[in-house]
Amino acid sequence: MSGEQELGITESKEHSPGEWYAEVVQKAGLADYAPMGGFIVTRPRGYALWERLQDHLDGWFKETGVDNAYFPMFIPESYLEREKDIVEGFDPEVAWVTHGGHDELEERLAVRPTSESIIAPFMAEWVRSYRDLPLRLNQWCSVVRWEATETKPFFRTKEFLWQEGHTAHATSEDAWEETMTRLGQYERLYEEVMAIPGMTGRKPEHDKFPGADTTTTIEALMPDGKSVQAGTSHHLGTSFAEAFDITFTDEDEEERIAHTTSWGLSWRALGALIMTHSDDQGLVIPPALAPTQVVVVPIWQADTEDEVKEYAAGLAADLDEQFRVELDDRDERNPGFKFNEHELNGIPLRIEIGPNEVEDGEATLVHRPDGESEVADADSIVESVDEALETVYAKLYAAAEENLEENIREAHGRGEILGTIGQHGGYVKTGWCGDEDCETAIKDEIAAEIVMLPLDEDEGPVHDTCGICEEEAVETAYFAKSY
């Protein structure tokens, strides 16, 4: 059993979530640490997950009028300085290229931390008339932000992969509709593909994207009680259009300023995915994202080897058209080792075939998330596997949804807010006066902050007064510790 110990997860998700997460990422072959602090190497199993997320999101973007493009990875310092909030917001985190070959550059180049400052000037060139609007561009690329924090693969890295969408519109209303369309697509990705319910809202004024009118966010609650900012979509108003002169001639021949948006989702989504569903046996992922959805494991003795292997191979072949299937008939590994390995790697469904299954024309299906097993007829195996994978998705979503629902609590008064977050984690909703100082009062004590403000509050804030200062509340704030 020595191989199994080396293979298996030794840390506990409940008791040491940070170490457990790092172990799952490495042992399931998702990522490794690069020699430079803050950088990771995304291994094939991790990258395959990212490619599937991309496929979904990219398809939805294209269906809704977005074109992919590619802008330079470097931004001249003078361009970065043209929008004052951007330079203030990102200057401390920029990696600078100062030399090309043996020569010092005349102007430093920023490795893009985000691309508004290099995309906006081209939008200004390409947009002439109202007929050119809306203009919707997206690029899949990597960006660099030189944050000096501990590396956490996919959650906190100096270089990360993401998509960044940039659009220009004739009116503020159009830009707002765009902002919400993309936020909705992020929510759909989390819910339908990643089996994670999201909470959508906006960020407080002091936590907006630099230069934005409104930053909307989708937040996902992790099992350790912390919130992940899972994707953001910004209504940029006219700040970038003014800084970069994005104007257009309207139908009435008047020159008008455009309204822009930007929206991004990074490989942090992979972090949220791994963290949410995985367990002390290793990786757990929904079937839609799994590189291998079903593994067929024949279990034989010397006298049954041929018939069991043949039966298992036939079953795998039957499933191959509709699912991503692997047949694991390796001689050199015993079934226990194989089970552990497939659990570690997060294959959603295992099919066990022994002499009994062969005799009865059946197959035993074992669900990865909880080990539940069911017996299916070989004749209708495609339908049974289809249903089992649906069930696996439903179980994952239900567990994540239960975690979210159980961990939204109301609190009022500084002590109660601090106590509730301290004891349970999760979200604490309270009335808020809108003053950053009231957030700071909580943040200084317990490192929790306002992660989200609901977008629609037809019935007004949850409390009449601010949960911290007791002045009049203008809205509801969701406090949480955050990744």
Added chain:
Amino acid sequence: MSGEQELGITESKEHSPGEWYAEVVQKAGLADYAPMGGFIVTRPRGYALWERLQDHLDGWFKETGVDNAYFPMFIPESYLEREKDIVEGFDPEVAWVTHGGHDELEERLAVRPTSESIIAPFMAEWVRSYRDLPLRLNQWCSVVRWEATETKPFFRTKEFLWQEGHTAHATSEDAWEETMTRLGQYERLYEEVMAIPGMTGRKPEHDKFPGADTTTTIEALMPDGKSVQAGTSHHLGTSFAEAFDITFTDEDEEERIAHTTSWGLSWRALGALIMTHSDDQGLVIPPALAPTQVVVVPIWQADTEDEVKEYAAGLAADLDEQFRVELDDRDERNPGFKFNEHELNGIPLRIEIGPNEVEDGEATLVHRPDGESEVADADSIVESVDEALETVYAKLYAAAEENLEENIREAHGRGEILGTIGQHGGYVKTGWCGDEDCETAIKDEIAAEIVMLPLDEDEGPVHDTCGICEEEAVETAYFAKSY
């Protein structure tokens, strides 16, 4: 007609190929120049071509055992220095990151010019036993090489998009097979997808990839008589394995050194594509790569508008399932303007629908490359369009093949070699003694170089003696001017 002049190509492919190329790239909306010299912005129409190339190549890679991954865009200087040929080969072209935020870095980071030096150390970690081999990784990313030459979109840019494959094998033979597999896939991409015949061979010793045992290349001849290095695949031997300690335990329990390969194809393929097929009306591309394959243009008078538009819309709908179709029924543009615009943008097939076509239940199909038109029955329009697109591909390939075949010439003697290249361009094949000085003698006179040496010369070199120095020839060399 004033709009048409602004829209159309004004330069001549034959007389000013450089200016013509730049004009096609910009007016067909493929790319723009970035504010920093040497960088370009790839616009949606250009990027869509790249995405289709990617789809084909990536699919073939995956079918043949390659996994995608992602490695950091930065390489510490000390890693770059570990393989001496790499550092010598790329040091003059590296863009250096020296600062992160407000702090100077302890060690400079190279923006990757190619990734052997950051991938090899991880291969060394992941490869333990012969069971881990072959290891085949690929990444789609951008790289930076600080060359101080004039920018030519897709051909010569400081940052470019590419894929780089990196593999490790147990034996030199396996590595050689891998090298040739990838070269074959590049050739297939050029021929089947891009409609460009390629010439495969290897580079002379003095022009190999730094550290490589053998650099193989696929060369494509452009209409202006210059050769494009269209993709390269390197047998790296054990140089990187030795520098980064990629070893494995073989079946006999012996520790052995691995043999590695790397292979890359960049967006230069887009340059070759545009340059090869396009003409004085604008972009020409094969149907497999065209974002829009067929445009349906109704042509009406006031009294026929409804029936012509309806008929055209019905036809477009019939084609929509199998092809990428656009219906251009804009009122504000006349047919002539539309034809010019679709020709500029390279839509392979135009379908014209006027009252006559409606009356006869027909459609007029016009091939982009040569304006040839044919009449098809509306009843069998799907089959007719399918055939027409096949014909368009065949025409493009035939023209490129003819250009290639007509421009491979034999020459012997310095004067004859120089004269032949000077007069005709294209490839000149001659016997070669293997000495770089003989290449230099030609290069200094006319900027032509040895672009390729054939891989199999069962019948020996084309001449018994070197075409330049008259010593004994050891192989055949193909001289050409090169992009």
